[in-house]
Amino acid sequence: MRRRRSRKGLEQHSGANGVQDAKNPECGGRRRGGTLQAGDMPGLMTKHRPFKKRRDRARRVSSAFFVIVLLSMLTATTAARAVPVTWSEPEAEFRLLLVLRGNTRWPAKAGFVSFCTSPYRPETSAFTVRRLDGVPVGTRRLWVRDGEPVKLMFDTSSGERSYYLYIGPKDRLEEKSFEPQSGVILETRPAHAFRIGSVDQFRKVWEAAGEPYGRSVVPKIFDGINRFGPSTEFMSRYRGWFELKEKGAYEIATVADDLAFVLIDGRTVVEWPRGKNLWRHRSGEVHAEVELDKGVHEIEYLHLQQHHRSVAMTAWRKKGADRFHLMQDGVYRPVAHFDPSAWMAADPDRQPGLVTWRIVDSLELDDRAVVRAEFRVRPEDEDLRYRWTFDDGTVVDGAAVTHIFLRPGRRRFRLQGLDGRWTEQEWKGTVRVHRRWEERFRWNEEIFDALRPHLMERDLASLPVEDFTYFMEWASSAHDLELLGRSVDEARRRADGLKRDAPEALLRIGAYYARARKHEYEEAEQWFRTVIGLDSAPAPLKDRARLELGALLLKAYGKPQEAQQVLKAVRPPHLSNRLQRRLRFLDAERLLIAGDTGRAREAFERLAAGTRMDSRSVLRRRATAQEAAAALDEGLTEEALDRMRGLMLEDPRERLDLDRIDLLRRIYLRSGDLLRARVLCASSLPLAVSDRERSELLYALADVYDRMGREDRARETARRIIDEYPYSAAASRAAGRWK
Template sequence: MNAPARFVIEVNQPEKKARVASVRVGLPDSRWAELPVTVYDTTGKQVGARWLWSAPGEVATVVFDSSSEAKRYFLYVGSSTAPADPNWTPEAGVALETRSGDGRNVNRIEEMLAAWKKSTMVLGRSLLPTIFEGGHRHGPQTNLFSYYQGWFDAPTAGKYEMAVISTDAGFILVDGKLVVEWPGKHAVWPGTRGQFRNAVDLEAGPHKLEYYNAYWYRPDGRTPLVCCMAVKTPTTGWVTVRPGSEFFRPMTTAHVAGYELIPEGLANSTGLILPTAPNVGFEWEIAEQSVTAADVTESGFILIKFRFYRERPEWTCTWSFDDGTTVTGSRVEHLYLKPGVRQVKLTVTGAQGEIGSLSLPVNVRPNWTQLTTRKPELTPVHRDAVLARDPATISAADWPSVVELFTVFEDADALVKITPAVTVKLSDFSDVDLVTIQRAAAYLGGGLAKRYANAEPYYQALIDRAAGEKATAATKTLANQARLQGAQVILKSSNRVDDARTRLNAIDPLTLMPEERKAVEVMRGDLALAAGDVAGAKKIYLAQTAEATGADARSSIRRTAKIDQAAVYMEKKDFESAEKTLDDLEKQSPIDKLASDVALTRLRLYQERGESVVALIWARRLLPVLTDSGARSQLLFRLTDLAFTQGERDSARKTLKELVEKYPYSESTAQAKGKWPSEIEVKK
């Protein structure tokens, strides 16, 4: 049965005696937001009300006059013979609206007002207790304009000083007149001590304050949006206007306490023309999230809480989600594995059968406010919940988000566990989503995870995808990149030289960028070195090195600087930066791979990072390369240490013998005598 309906609203903090309240309302039909909204108190008196914000898949927000101090109100959606005052304004708290910006420099209030008027893409509206914002609460950080309109009461007449604190251009107006400005593009910190301030003479009584900001987005994410202010009144010192400061007139919040179908006679007696409504209504809110950054919208785990409006113990609520899962209860929660618009259906049954059902789109997105106050993290509860799911129930559309989060938060164990399920579904991934698989493989096969064997199934899956019916130019390029990267991982972590060569020979270089084609050729040199062909490796490396080498060549100077830089990183245990420094050096000058100082620095990196197997493989490949006494004695010492660590005692003793007998007066031999005295004594 459908009939007109109304929402029962209860004020959360009636003791605040606030002039204005805001309430979130889950509409059973998004088209209702196009109709007028009307609010009455319990005496039947109509109060001022208006829509603040509504958008597809979002819970709508209504603001209304709560100055009557009633605890309960009734909200109706529909046309009325006695419409609410269209000019009513919520003269309490601070109304915030954000719009899409253009990233341009704003130097004057006239430019700010013109830019605001020109921008018509509204990103969101909120009612706030004050102006104390860090980040963008209506969406990811991007170029945007913000406009705050708040009301405050001046307790006495006199001089009021105000300071603007903002990232980029900020302007404060009182009663329509500019008071203080801080134009241009800038960080917030220079203004945190009130350097940009001015005074205004005010009469006692109510005043309207307006605050404009033009924010320019920095892709590095290191300069978040900040909008704040400070005030000095005739009777107080400087105070930052933060939550609890009570500078602006107080506002409060309310909640939907009930959703009632209205008998036709009662509906007509209100004088309202109401739309027919289902007997089921619900709302939702973002409870928790695991997201990687404040400007990422493609991936993340989002926990949504749902609440049925008409709770009765004798009714059963069944929630059906578009990922195939169902759950029962009047209040439930569901963990989504990827942001996006999702469909939710609620079916309510009683003793006589179905009471009603309602299906609505839900915009699953991060809580942008939380992103500005909390460091992005992978919540352990979310991680465990995802891993506990039946992999068959996770769609190909959701898997890339799962892989991305586990990669960004460096959860190698989780990536390994989901490998079979991901590779099975890979044929249904979009070409764009395949890049997440490539990143996961690079992480597993890199020095952070050190899970070399576990990277191979991901690389192989990318290769197999390009051989299937859905092969495109993009997937073929990814497959050849996977062959190259997979071959590099195989050769770095094992002696499977033939396997690495097979992958390398299967590459079609025409699909790769010039830098990648160069990497293929350098890899052929690596294969020669792994096979013991030092002369062949040197010839290939020289062919790929542009600059001359030698004691006086620029490459020697650059090499020394890079080695010193890598050493500094290693002292700080920043092994990722150290490896990148060496990689950059060898990409520009592959012949430096065979330079003793570079080769030994890389060996030290592997060893100190805990990659004993990789270090041992690399050390043995250097045996025919490092022949001068200083470098070779260092190599033999490290090789001895690595062989003992891997339990290869015979090999370690053999290497130790060579070190002691051939280089008896070297520093490395002195170190060896101190570290393995019993082993050396045995050899005498």
């Protein structure tokens, strides 16, 4: 029975298509301002035949698409069923069935597959690809490292949609070589030199760079990150192949940061020199003309990135065309992507399944990352119960599990298959855990909110020392006092062992107690002095402890002479550039607290000698102060204090600004850090010039004394305001508050 459509149903059926169909005369819609009106809907469905034809044609297209998808699935299934049972490589220990991915470009002369490597070591293994009838095809290793996914390219010119990948010992299994001239292959390496002015110099630095970060097939030359490692101080080399149907003149353009060379068929075409302004030349201004013959051509893109944002891209156009276009995936010769499907071992009793893993997400702060990874065994045996044991002591059951690593690196795991009789099948593997390089932003609040409950429940007592100390540093950088508090409690229980194995954890305990929201300064001082007195602590660690102790003596206790004795023992070469700058800042702070205002001003001015004073930098620093004030209004005292510390380290003259001093005082008061507030107010009095400024600072000091319970000092300071500045607003308030 035919279903009758209501007017409401017609409008819902048309939806947004009504606007699009108004531009198409075939639909019979009347134009009113470029769109169909509501009154046009019934006529559109009932009176106009063209819409019915269009609807029937859409149905036929949908039916045809469904048939194509069904046939492709049947073809893959038939291919899998038609796999011969013969083992074409007698020396191979494992075999994977590679099946053409559904949404890949096809046909193609080269295929690409990426797969995990457990239970075998890839660096001691050989890989050979064969057609289903046993005929070998050429194979090219792109990336083979223990603990990382293997990446291979192989010859698919035969047109087969399924292949066997055999894996065996390197000394017994022969690999047939293959040189793919399709797609784009990217490799990145660390950069150790940056004064490069030519392609030859780039190649020399490239060869001396050492171990690559990674290598893989990518869709195009268009990146803003390092896909395989840190996105600063790295080099990239792209090699791609494209085919022209006819001879012609083309213009090749590039945009890069910091340095790039574009080569066509081995000849340098375009150069982006270091120091060139990225934003002023981002529309194809850096380009060159090249004559290209019909056929296959190779493009090579060499890129060097030092700091800040990474950019690497190429574009082209035919000579005389209006606009440049990115050299997209469709420009290059196609590479078909394959997925590993069926898996089997030559010895069925050796391995119940293949272990796969992937990095789900990560959170990185100060070059320390917490990483979440997913592990799975395939195919899953319903008669077995799987148990995963990771090298940090965590035990998880299930065929598919998620684990949070508290420290990156090469991590080990053990997987057990337990049957009903508790007969164990066991195998081990290694995984290289690292930050998820594809994530442009290293910190994501949503990911942190998702991981935090799991981190709070983690059993820190069972963690190895390396994992525990690493996580403690990470929690400190995250400014999460609950996470850090759990770490500190565990560190106190482990104190005897940490003194010998990880004295840096004791320094972190002291820093925790010295924080603005804890301000347990006697406890902090005790831990700092413990680290300084440890024979097992290295000299740089002791100097960091002296730096922290000196800052505590200055800013919390107001003891410049004692702090000077501690800071004198610090050897600057043991400190990073940032800590060396902090040491000089503390020396200027010491002069200010000691009352030597003139020398203190000179010291702060010398520190600020390299500070940028252009209008943009000045506005940015003002914005930082405003962000600190906004964070304080929201009760985020840790964030507000961090912004103010960063601001004063960037431009030390901000320490002499009374507005900044007042904001810092309010941050200390909101966090309950009365000791630091007292020292700040007392040391800033000589900076005040006018009577109003001095009277307000004295009133702030009296307020701090009153909050500390020292009423006698508060009244004494209030009497000083009334006597020295009797006509000030501060004197009026002091008289009313301390009668």
